[in-house]
Amino acid sequence: MDSENIQKVLNGDVHAFRYFIEKYRDMAYSLAISIVKNSSVAEEVTQDAFLKAYDSLGKFEQRSKFSTWLYKIVTNEALKRLRKKEFKYNKEISELNTVDYSEINHSITELTEQEQKYYINKGLDQLLPNDSLVLKLFYLEEMNLKEIGEITGFSHTNIKTILHRARKRFYLVLKEELKHEIKSLL
Amino acid sequence: MNKDHLDIDNLTRGLLKKSLQKPASSDFDEVLMQKIIQAPMPVKQKSNGISTKKAWIFWIFTVVFFIVSLLLFTWILSGYLSEVNDGYKLTINYIFYGGLALFVPLVLYYFDALVQLMFIKKIQNVSIT
Numbered sequence: 001m002d003s004e005n006i007q008k009v010l011n012g013d014v015h016a017f018r019y020f021i022e023k024y025r026d027m028a029y030s031l032a033i034s035i036v037k038n039s040s041v042a043e044e045v046t047q048d049a050f051l052k053a054y055d056s057l058g059k060f061e062q063r064s065k066f067s068t069w070l071y072k073i074v075t076n077e078a079l080k081r082l083r084k085k086e087f088k089y090n091k092e093i094s095e096l097n098t099v100d101y102s103e104i105n106h107s108i109t110e111l112t113e114q115e116q117k118y119y120i121n122k123g124l125d126q127l128l129p130n131d132s133l134v135l136k137l138f139y140l141e142e143m144n145l146k147e148i149g150e151i152t153g154f155s156h157t158n159i160k161t162i163l164h165r166a167r168k169r170f171y172l173v174l175k176e177e178l179k180h181e182i183k184s185l186l
Numbered sequence: 187m188n189k190d191h192l193d194i195d196n197l198t199r200g201l202l203k204k205s206l207q208k209p210a211s212s213d214f215d216e217v218l219m220q221k222i223i224q225a226p227m228p229v230k231q232k233s234n235g236i237s238t239k240k241a242w243i244f245w246i247f248t249v250v251f252f253i254v255s256l257l258l259f260t261w262i263l264s265g266y267l268s269e270v271n272d273g274y275k276l277t278i279n280y281i282f283y284g285g286l287a288l289f290v291p292l293v294l295y296y297f298d299a300l301v302q303l304m305f306i307k308k309i310q311n312v313s314i315t
Contacts, residue, residue, distance in 0.1 A: 010230050017222050021215055030207045043209045047218050057228040105197055120205045139202035
């Protein structure tokens with residue numbers, strides 16, 4: 001379906017590009033926000049990335065999936081916005097703390113779907129840009145290490161290290177956030 | 187991968203699946219489509235690299251040509267050598283094998299360049315920036 005629409009666009013049917021916007025918009029935006037940590041900047045990044053993808057569509061040789069190619073553009077655009085601005089953690093959380101996964105799982109299932117989404121995104125928002133990006137590509141988009149490597153430029157070993165660190169930190173942040181939630185309810 | 191690790195993986199996957207976010211602007215698609223319509227049409231670009239089929243044909247011809255030349259050279263040399271005395275024959279043999287010893291690395295280097303031309307060019311074309 002992707003290649004058919006690419007051909008349509010290249011043959012002059014501009015409106016066929018809407019298919020890509022509708023299919024990949026949310027994931028592209030999710031990746032952008034995981035890097036820039038700001039919703040309006042993430043929207044700008046997503047729009048710029050789609051425009052760049054449209055402009056370079058003739059150069060896309062379809063040796064990789066369209067999604068991999070597009071997400072690489074999104075990542076590059078988002079990193080450009082981030083520039084040299086250093087991202088620092090809002091809170092210091094000791095990574096020596098142990099994580100009780102079943103406790104977190106239990107606490108989060110008590111919440112409504114809307115609340116779950118809020119806390120999960122709040123947790124991801126407190127991770128380093130690369131950490132939340134790799135987590136989303138691996139678990140949300142279910143990409144393999146090779147595809148993640150194509151997008152981020154990281155080696156397989158590096159991706160595995162990031163995944164391990166990011167996952168632990170995500171649960172530690174989530175645990176803290178849920179603790180506050182329970183306290184505020186009492 | 188042990189069971190605990192799999193459980194954590196599944197739990198993380200389940201949570202992350204809920205993290206998908208949408209742009210807040212309701213007119214996001216329309217604004218983007220307007221920009222797309224106003225942008226210049228994308229131009230289909232032809233690959234600058236040699237096509238893989240052509241490169242393979244070239245490669246096979248090179249190998250065949252090399253083997254035929256070597257056989258021809260040996261055949262001519264063997265006919266010529268049968269008419270000369272042993273000392274001269276030995277000298278020619280040294281020149282022939284010495285030349286061959288120099289020629290083989292040269293050919294290998296040439297093949298390496300050819301393979302790089304065929305495959306590295308392809309890898310470069312994948313780049314998006």
